[in-house]
Amino acid sequence: MKKINLSQYSIAPAKKRNFKIGIVVSEWNEQITNALKEGALSFLKEAGIAQRNIVICSVPGSFELPFGASIMMDSDDELDGVICLGCIIQGETRHFEFIAQAVANGIMRISQDYDMPVIFGVLTCDTMEQAQERASGKHGNKGVEAAHTCLKMIELQEELF
Secondary structure (H helix, E strand, O other): OOOOOOOOOOOOOOOOOOOOEEEEEEOOOHHHHHHHHHHHHHHHHHOOOOHHHEEEEEEOOHHHHHHHHHHHHHHOOOOOEEEEEEEEEOOOOOHHHHHHHHHHHHHHHHHHHHOOOEEEEEEEEOOHHHHHHHHHEOOEOHHHHHHHHHHHHHHHHHHHO
16 A cells, blocks of 8 residues: 555635634643644644634543533634544553544534534554654644644535535
C-alpha cells in the first residue's frame, strides 16, 4: 500500500470566514495531540479564521472529548463547529477498543444532538510511531484534515439551511 500525505488541501474561498470554531484537545499522548492542535490551528488561520474566533480547551483524555465538546457548546452559543483531537494507542488489553468506540459514538451523538459539526480528529493507532506519522509525519497531520472537514461541514450546513 502506498503511503501518502493526505493533509494537503487547497483552501477555496469561502462565503464567510467569521466562523467560530472550538477545538477540544486531549492531554493524553500530549506530544501527538499538540501536533494535531497546531496542524488544525495552522489550517484554520490559513483559511482566514481569526484567532479570536478559535476557542481551545483541554480535557484529560480522549474519553472526555465528547463531554468537553458539549460543555464548550453549552457555554458558547456562537460556535459554528467543534474539532475533537485525541490519540488512542493500542496497549496490551482491550481497553483501546472500548475507549475508541465510546469516543467515536459520543462525538457522533453530540453532533446530532446539537445539530452542529463536531469532528472526530482522534488517532487510533497500534504504535506511537504510527501516531507520529499521522500527527506530523509522512501521512501528514490529521489535525489539518479535521479542520478542513469542520469548515466543509459548516459550509454545507449553511448552504442547505
